[in-house]
Amino acid sequence: MNGKINEKKIKRLFFFLKALVILLFLAVLSLAGNIFLQNFAVHSTKSNNAPKAFVKIDSNFTSLWTAPSDWRLMRLSPKEQQQIKYGRELIAHTSQYLGPKGSVAATSNGMNCQNCHLNAGTQPWGNNYFAVEANYPKFRARSGTVENQVKRINDCFERSLNGKALDSASKEMQAMLAYIKWVGTDVPKKKTPKGTGIFKIKGLARATDPEKGHLIYAQKCQSCHQANGEGVIANDGKSYLYPPLWGKNSYNTGAGLYRISNFAGYVKLNMPLGVTYERPQLTDEEAWDIAAFVNSMPRPAKDLSNDWPDIAAKPFDHPFGPYADPFSEKQHKYGPYKPIKEWKEAHRK
Ligand code: HEC
Numbered sequence: 272m273n274g275k276i277n278e279k280k281i282k283r284l285f286f287f288l289k290a291l292v293i294l295l296f297l298a299v300l301s302l303a304g305n306i307f308l309q310n311f312a313v314h315s316t317k318s319n320n321a322p323k324a325f326v327k328i329d330s331n332f333t334s335l336w337t338a339p340s341d342w343r344l345m346r347l348s349p350k351e352q353q354q355i356k357y358g359r360e361l362i363a364h365t366s367q368y369l370g371p372k373g374s375v376a377a378t379s380n381g382m383n384c385q386n387c388h389l390n391a392g393t394q395p396w397g398n399n400y401f402a403v404e405a406n407y408p409k410f411r412a413r414s415g416t417v418e419n420q421v422k423r424i425n426d427c428f429e430r431s432l433n434g435k436a437l438d439s440a441s442k443e444m445q446a447m448l449a450y451i452k453w454v455g456t457d458v459p460k461k462k463t464p465k466g467t468g469i470f471k472i473k474g475l476a477r478a479t480d481p482e483k484g485h486l487i488y489a490q491k492c493q494s495c496h497q498a499n500g501e502g503v504i505a506n507d508g509k510s511y512l513y514p515p516l517w518g519k520n521s522y523n524t525g526a527g528l529y530r531i532s533n534f535a536g537y538v539k540l541n542m543p544l545g546v547t548y549e550r551p552q553l554t555d556e557e558a559w560d561i562a563a564f565v566n567s568m569p570r571p572a573k574d575l576s577n578d579w580p581d582i583a584a585k586p587f588d589h590p591f592g593p594y595a596d597p598f599s600e601k602q603h604k605y606g607p608y609k610p611i612k613e614w615k616e617a618h619r620k
C-alpha cells in the first residue's frame with residue numbers, strides 16, 4: 272500500500288515539476304522576445320528619423336501664476352468685497368472716475384491703469400500685480416527710497432497717466448490698495464511668481480531701428496492706435512477705445528513704458544490686442560524696433576531731476592543722463608545695449 276501511494280505521489284510531483292519547467296521556459300521565451308522586440312523597435316525608429324532634435328520647453332511660459340478666482344471673494348465681509356470691487360473698477364475704467372471728465376476728480380490723462388496692466392492687472396506677462404503686495408514696501412533706485420504701495424500707485428498716476436497723485440486716505444486709493452492686495456493673495460512674502468510683470472525680452476545685438484519700427488507699426492498697430500498715435504476716444508467721450516501711444520494724452524517721459532526694453536517686453540507678449548504669451552505675433556526684433564519708433568515720438572515731459580539719486584543705478588536703457596558710464600544718451604535710449612551692459616558688469620561695486 273505504502274509503496275503504491277509513494278509512487279503516485281512521486282508521479283504527481285514529477286508532473287508538477289514538468290509543468291513548472293515548461294511555464295518557466297515560456298516565461299523566459301516571452302521575456303527574451305519582448306526585449307528583442309523592444310530593442311528592435313528602438314533601432315528601427317532611430318534609423319528612420321535620424322538624430323531627433325529635442326524641443327526644450329521654455330518654462331517661462333508654462334504653469335504661470337494666476338490671480339485668485341472671484342468666488343473666493345465670498346469669504347470676505349460684504350464691506351471688503353465692495354472695496355475690492357471698487358478698486359478693480361477704478362483700475363479697469365480709471366478715466367470714468369479720474370480722467371479729464373472723471374466723475375470723482377479730473378486728475379489724469381484719460382488712460383486706464385488696465386491699458387497697461389491687462390485684465391485689471393491679472394494677465395500673466397501682461398504687467399500684472401501678482402508680486403506687489405508680497406514685495407512692497409521695498410527700496411527702489413529710481414527714487415532712492417523705500418516705497419510703499421501708495422507711492423508706487425501714485426508713480427503711475429504721475430507718469431503713466433501724466434496726472435496728479437491721489438491722497439493716500441482717499442476712498443479711491445484705499446480701494447485700489449485693497450484690490451492689489453487681493454490680486455496678490457497666496458503669494459508668499461518676498462516671492463515673485465512665474466509670469467509676474469513684464470517679460471524680459473532677449474537682448475538685441477544691433478541698435479534698435481525706429482524706421483523699421485515705423486513700417487511694422489503701420490502694418491500691425493496703426494489700425495487701432497492710429498497713424499498719429501493718439502488712439503480713438505469712445506462714444507461716451509470719456510474714455511479711450513484705443514489708448515494713445517504718444518502725443519499730449521499719452522504717458523510721459525518718466526513712465527516705465529518710456530524705457531524701450533519695458534515697451535518691447537510688454538508689446539511682444541500682448542499686442543496687437545488679442546495675442547497672449549501663448550500666441551505672440553511679433554518677433555523680438557520687431558518688438559524692439561516698434562518700441563524704438565513709438566518712444567521716438569513726442570509726448571509730455573516730466574521733471575526727472577529728483578530721479579536716480581545714484582546715477583550708477585540707472586538701467587541700461589534709461590534715456591537721460593548724466594551717467595556713470597561713458598555712453599551717450601542716444602546709445603542708452605536706442606542701443607546697442609550690449610556694450611553698456613558689459614561696462615556696467617565690469618564696473619559693478
Ligand atoms: C502707460 C502704461 C501704464 C499705465 C497706464 C499704468 N501703469 Fe502701472 N506700471 C507700468 C509699467 C511699465 C510698470 C513697471 C515699471 C517697471 O518695472 O519699471 C508699472 C508698475 C506698476 C506697479 C508696480 C508693479 C510691481 O510689481 O512692482 C503698480 C502697483 C502699478 N504700476 C499701478 C498702476 C496703477 C494703479 C495705475 C493706474 C492708476 C497704473 N499703474 C497705470 C505702466 C503703466
Ligand code: HEC
Pocket residue numbers: 383385386387389390488491492493494495496512513514515516522528538542543544553561
Ligand atoms: C485691435 C486693436 C489693437 C491693435 C491692432 C493694437 N493694439 Fe495696442 N492696445 C489696444 C487696446 C484696446 C489697448 C488697451 C487694452 C486694455 O485696456 O485692456 C492697447 C494697449 C496698448 C498699449 C498700452 C497702453 C498705451 O496706450 O500705451 C501699448 C503700448 C500698445 N497697445 C501698443 C501696441 C502696439 C505696439 C501694437 C502693434 C504691434 C498694438 N498695440 C496693436 C488695441 C490694439
